[in-house]
Amino acid sequence: MTMHLSILPILIPMVGGLLMLLPPFIGAERYNARRAATTVITLAHLFTSIWLVYTIVNQGPMMYAVGDWQPPFGIILYADLLSAMLVLLTSVLALGISLYSFAGTDREGRYFHPLVQFQIVGICGAFLTNDLFNLFVFFEVLLIASYALMIHGGGKQRTAANVHYVILNLIGSSVFLISLGTLYGTTGTLNIAHMSLRVAELSDSQALIAQAGASLLLIVFGLKSAMLPLHFWLPRTYAAATAPVAALFAIMTKVGVYCIFRVYTIIFGDNAGELANLIDSLIWPLAILTLIVGTIGALASPSLRTLAGNLVVVSVGTLLLAFAIRTPEATAAGLLYLVHSTLITGALFLIAEMLGQQRGKALDRFVVARKLHQPALLGALFFIAALSVAGLPPFSGFLGKLVIMQSVTLNQDKIWVWSLVLISSLLTIVALSRAGTTLFWRHAPNSGIDGEGAVSRWQISGVVLLLAASVSLVIFGAAMLEYTTNAATQLHNLNGLLNIMNLTGGGQ
Amino acid sequence: METLYVVCVGVITACGVFLCLRGRTFSIVVGLTMLSYAVNLFLFSSGRLHLDGAAVLGTSEQYADPLPQALVLTAIVIGFAMIAFVVILAMRGRADLGNDLVDGREPPDTKKLVNSSRGKV
Numbered sequence: 001m002t003m004h005l006s007i008l009p010i011l012i013p014m015v016g017g018l019l020m021l022l023p024p025f026i027g028a029e030r031y032n033a034r035r036a037a038t039t040v041i042t043l044a045h046l047f048t049s050i051w052l053v054y055t056i057v058n059q060g061p062m063m064y065a066v067g068d069w070q071p072p073f074g075i076i077l078y079a080d081l082l083s084a085m086l087v088l089l090t091s092v093l094a095l096g097i098s099l100y101s102f103a104g105t106d107r108e109g110r111y112f113h114p115l116v117q118f119q120i121v122g123i124c125g126a127f128l129t130n131d132l133f134n135l136f137v138f139f140e141v142l143l144i145a146s147y148a149l150m151i152h153g154g155g156k157q158r159t160a161a162n163v164h165y166v167i168l169n170l171i172g173s174s175v176f177l178i179s180l181g182t183l184y185g186t187t188g189t190l191n192i193a194h195m196s197l198r199v200a201e202l203s204d205s206q207a208l209i210a211q212a213g214a215s216l217l218l219i220v221f222g223l224k225s226a227m228l229p230l231h232f233w234l235p236r237t238y239a240a241a242t243a244p245v246a247a248l249f250a251i252m253t254k255v256g257v258y259c260i261f262r263v264y265t266i267i268f269g270d271n272a273g274e275l276a277n278l279i280d281s282l283i284w285p286l287a288i289l290t291l292i293v294g295t296i297g298a299l300a301s302p303s304l305r306t307l308a309g310n311l312v313v314v315s316v317g318t319l320l321l322a323f324a325i326r327t328p329e330a331t332a333a334g335l336l337y338l339v340h341s342t343l344i345t346g347a348l349f350l351i352a353e354m355l356g357q358q359r360g361k362a363l364d365r366f367v368v369a370r371k372l373h374q375p376a377l378l379g380a381l382f383f384i385a386a387l388s389v390a391g392l393p394p395f396s397g398f399l400g401k402l403v404i405m406q407s408v409t410l411n412q413d414k415i416w417v418w419s420l421v422l423i424s425s426l427l428t429i430v431a432l433s434r435a436g437t438t439l440f441w442r443h444a445p446n447s448g449i450d451g452e453g454a455v456s457r458w459q460i461s462g463v464v465l466l467l468a469a470s471v472s473l474v475i476f477g478a479a480m481l482e483y484t485t486n487a488a489t490q491l492h493n494l495n496g497l498l499n500i501m502n503l504t505g506g507g508q
Numbered sequence: 509m510e511t512l513y514v515v516c517v518g519v520i521t522a523c524g525v526f527l528c529l530r531g532r533t534f535s536i537v538v539g540l541t542m543l544s545y546a547v548n549l550f551l552f553s554s555g556r557l558h559l560d561g562a563a564v565l566g567t568s569e570q571y572a573d574p575l576p577q578a579l580v581l582t583a584i585v586i587g588f589a590m591i592a593f594v595v596i597l598a599m600r601g602r603a604d605l606g607n608d609l610v611d612g613r614e615p616p617d618t619k620k621l622v623n624s625s626r627g628k629v
Contacts, residue, residue, distance in 0.1 A: 133579055140586050147593060151600075159597075159604040160612040163533065166597055167610070170540050170590055171528060177547045177583055184576065185554035 005055055006064040006079035008048045009087045009124040016041035017117030028110055035102050038113045042095045045120065049088040056084045057483075061490060063130075063500050071501045072194035078130035078497075081487035082335065086127045086258060089339055092469050093251055093346055094120050097244040100350050100462030105244050108153040115152070119145035119248060126255050130501075132183065132190045135259065136176050139224070143169050146252065149245045150237065161240035168223065168233050176220040182213030193501045196266050196494060200273035207274045214268055218260070218279055225256025225316050228290040235297060235309035243353030244462075246305065247346035253312055254342055257319045261331065264323075265491055283324045288420060291317030295424040298431045304352035304364040307435055308345055311389055314424055315341035321417055322404050330407040331488035336480060337400035340473055344389045344397065347466040350459070351381050355439055357453035366435060371443040374455060379440050381460075384467055386432040391425045396473040401425065403481060509557055517553070520546035531615065533598035533608045540594060544587035552580045 016037065019025065025033045056062060061080035065071065079087075098116065106112040122142025129135050147169075150162045184190055186206045187198040202210055219230070226234040234253070238246045260283075268278050294313030301307035315337070322334025352364045355378055362369030372378060388395035401421055408417045473480055490496065498504065520542050527539025555573030563574035598608065605612040 133582070137582065137586070140590070144589065144593065147597070151597075156604050156612070159601050163597060163601050163610055163612070166594055167528070167536055167540070170594060171543065173586075173590065174524075174540075174543045174547045177551055180579075181547075181551040181554035181576075184579075185556075190575075 002055060004064070005048070005052055006062050006077050006128060007066070009045060009052065009091070010077075010121055010128065012045050012048060013041060013117040013120040013124070016044075017114040017121065020114040020117065021111075026110070028107075031107055034113045035106070038098050038116075041117060042091065042098050046088075046091040046095055049084070049091045052079060053081075053084045053088050056081055061496070061500055071503060072189050072191045075134050076130040076191060076193075076501065077128045078193075078500075079128055080490050080497075081483065082258075082261075082491055083127045085335070085339070085483065085487060086254070087124050089342060090120060090123050090127070090251055093248065093342060093466070096346065096462045096466040096469075097247045097350070098462075099465060100247070100459050101244040103456040103458040105153070105242055108242070111148070112152055115145050115149050116248065118142075119149060121145075123251060123255060127258060130192050132180055132192060132195070132263075134190075136173070136180060139176065139255075140173060142252065142255070143173070146245075146249065149248070150241050152245055153242045155240075158240045158242075161237045164233055165237045172220050172223040175216055175223075179213045179216035179220065182209055182216065186210040186213065191501070191503075192263065192266055193494075193497050194503055196269070196271060197498070197503060199267055199275055200271060202273070202275075204274070211275055211278060214264075214275065214278060217263060218282070221256045221259045221263070222286070223256070225253045225260065225320075226290075226313050227256075227316065227320065228286050228293060231290065231293070231313050231316075234313060235301075235306050238309035238312065238349070239303065239305040243305075243349050246308075246349040247466075250312060250346040250349065251342050253316055254319075254338055257316060257323075257338065260320070261323055261334075261491065265331070266494060266497065269492070269494065271494055277326070280324065280326065283320060284416075287317055287320030287324050288416065289317075290314075290320060291420050291424055293317075295427045299427055301431065301435075302365055304355065304366070304435055304439065305349060307431060308348040308352060311348065311428065312341075312345050314428065315345060317424075318401070318404065318421060321420070322407070325408055325413060325417070327407065327409065328485070328488040328492045329409075330404065331491060332481065332485040333400070333403035333407040335484040335487055336403055336473070339480075339484075340388070340396040340400040340470055343466050343470040343473075344385055347381075347385050347463050347470070348389060350463045350466070351378065351385055354378060354455050354459055354463070355382070357455075359439075359453075364439070366438040368438075368442050368444055372440065373453060375440055377455065377460070379436075381463055381467065382436060382439070384471075386436060388467075388470055390428045390432055391421075392429070394474060396470045399474055399477050509559075513549070513553060513557060517546050517549045520549070531610055533601060533610055536610065537591070537594055537598055541591055544583075544591065548580050548583055548587065551583055552576055554579075 020034055020037055025037055064077040066075045119142055122138050125138030126135055147166050151158045186209050187195050189195050189198055223230040238249055264279055268275050270276055294310050294317050297310035298307055301310055319334050319338055322330045356363035358373045359369040388397045391397035391401040405418055405421060408414045524539045524543030524546055527535045555576035558572040561570045561572040562568045563572050563577055565571055602608045
């Protein structure tokens with residue numbers, strides 16, 4: 001059973017999602033059956049992910065040759081500490097948003113739960129695969145599920161945002177295929193580990209073509225992760241999507257960041273000969289600009305959801321900075337920050353909807369509106385999430401930003417990273433406190449409190465789960481940091497990967 | 509043969525990109541379709557172009573790389589599904605937004621520009 005463990009996080013939601021399309025679960029009135037099934041599947045997925053992490057911590061990274069076609073020929077799934085951690089993160093997030101959606105979001109359309117499961121298939125597949133074309137396929141799986149989830153619930157605004165989102169991502173898929181064709185044409189392989197060997201042996205003219213392919217690949221991952229010139233779609237899309245969907249999307253940008261980490265550390269890392277570290281000069285300015293533009297966007301946001309969307313852009317900028325430093329320590333710090341920011345931005349989207357349902361027509365916009373029905377509860381949740389996302393102690397954002405700043409060693413890098421991270425944190429605090437004062441303290445004088453829009457227990461349990469997971473990041477901070485350090489060391493250890501794949505240097 | 513192939517892929521890609529930059533969903537759907545055709549042709553050529561080369565070993569003197577053919581099949585299937593989705597979405601957008609513009613509304617000053625030039629004519 002342990003042998004097949006690394007494919008289980010893909011199989012469980014796939015089979016589960018398909019089962020939910022069958023008669024016992026389908027139909028508008030069978031929503032309780034779907035909820036029960038979702039709970040079972042998500043818990044099974046969570047359990048499997050924990051098991052996967054446990055196995056990998058004890059036995060080292062695992063390679064799974066699909067159909068027993070050995071590398072470099074077959075499709076290989078490769079589970080190391082990094083991908084196992086992200087799979088676990090995905091299942092925690094999925095459990096949180098599923099619980100939240102039981103409050104009623106899932107009844108706005110019949111296929112909410114199956115679509116969420118298919119999205120999880122795509123996300124976990126993208127984390128686990130070691131084959132570039134397979135990565136493309138899993139990208140498409142997660143994208144087509146996200147296209148449908150995005151318009152879940154319907155409405156003019158969602159359709160308009162979805163048209164942009166779908167068209168952009170379809171063009172992105174075309175670029176992805178072109179870059180894969182270029183890379184396959186020059187290196188003759190699609191296996192990430194094998195490609196890292198081949199890239200170093202290319203002749204000059206071939207290396208030039210491979211460089212074009214690698215740069216195109218950066219465009220694709222940049223589009224997915226909302227890196228600067230390609231981030232325009234994100235705030236609008238995330239603000240338009242219904243809250244649990246937006247919270248689930250919080251991990252989709254991280255899929256792009258993960259691919260940048262994986263591909264540009266392994267294939268085009270230090271050992272790539274002529275092409276070694278080819279995006280380093282690009283990624284610095286892009287990371288810095290992403291951080292700046294995200295922060296400005298956060299200051300200018302007219303509603304809490306747009307604010308959360310811009311904070312996603314800020315977190316992507318911070319992660320890219322951690323990537324740009326290019327040391328295992330910085331990667332470890334970035335991974336810790338990645339886990340934190342996914343959980344917290346997810347929780348913020350959920351809190352925004354809960355606030356919105358008690359403020360009448362104003363929703364979560366920063367305008368004077370009727371008084372909140374449950375200010376203490378929502379205020380406490382918002383307070384924890386805001387402190388955490390801004391990076392104030394004692395919450396996880398503080399820890400994440402601290403380790404990123406500590407991991408910078410060069411003085412000239414320090415100036416950029418320290419000043420940017422600190423200033424953007426300060427401006428984030430300004431934006432969040434402005435949001436908090438308007439939402440909680442400014443209300444129309446004679447607006448009576450009616451009991452409408454009371455927050456359901458499901459909603460609270462979902463948000464509390466995400467916030468508790470983020471708080472436990474701090475409580476087990478030392479263990480978490482040790483884990484991400486090991487994961488980063490594994491990621492930077494190319495020889496270990498090649499040994500597991502039974503690939504040797506110097507060609508076949 | 510290579511030159512002809514390259515020119516074809518290039519022209520289709522250029523048309524696809526041009527159409528994708530238009531402001532209405534219909535031309536964008538056509539553009540995306542052309543782009544995916546171009547991509548499929550490009551992917552097919554990544555295993556080099558061979559004449560009389562079967563992808564099965566032992567049936568002809570030289571053989572073609574079978575992997576790009578498998579990749580193209582996958583890409584065609586996925587591309588087809590995505591185009592189907594975007595067509596439906598474009599129709600939904602037409603119904604929900606009342607027009608077929610990508611932004612859901614007229615670009616700010618088109619009307620003014622058109623009207624003023626009409627007046628001059």
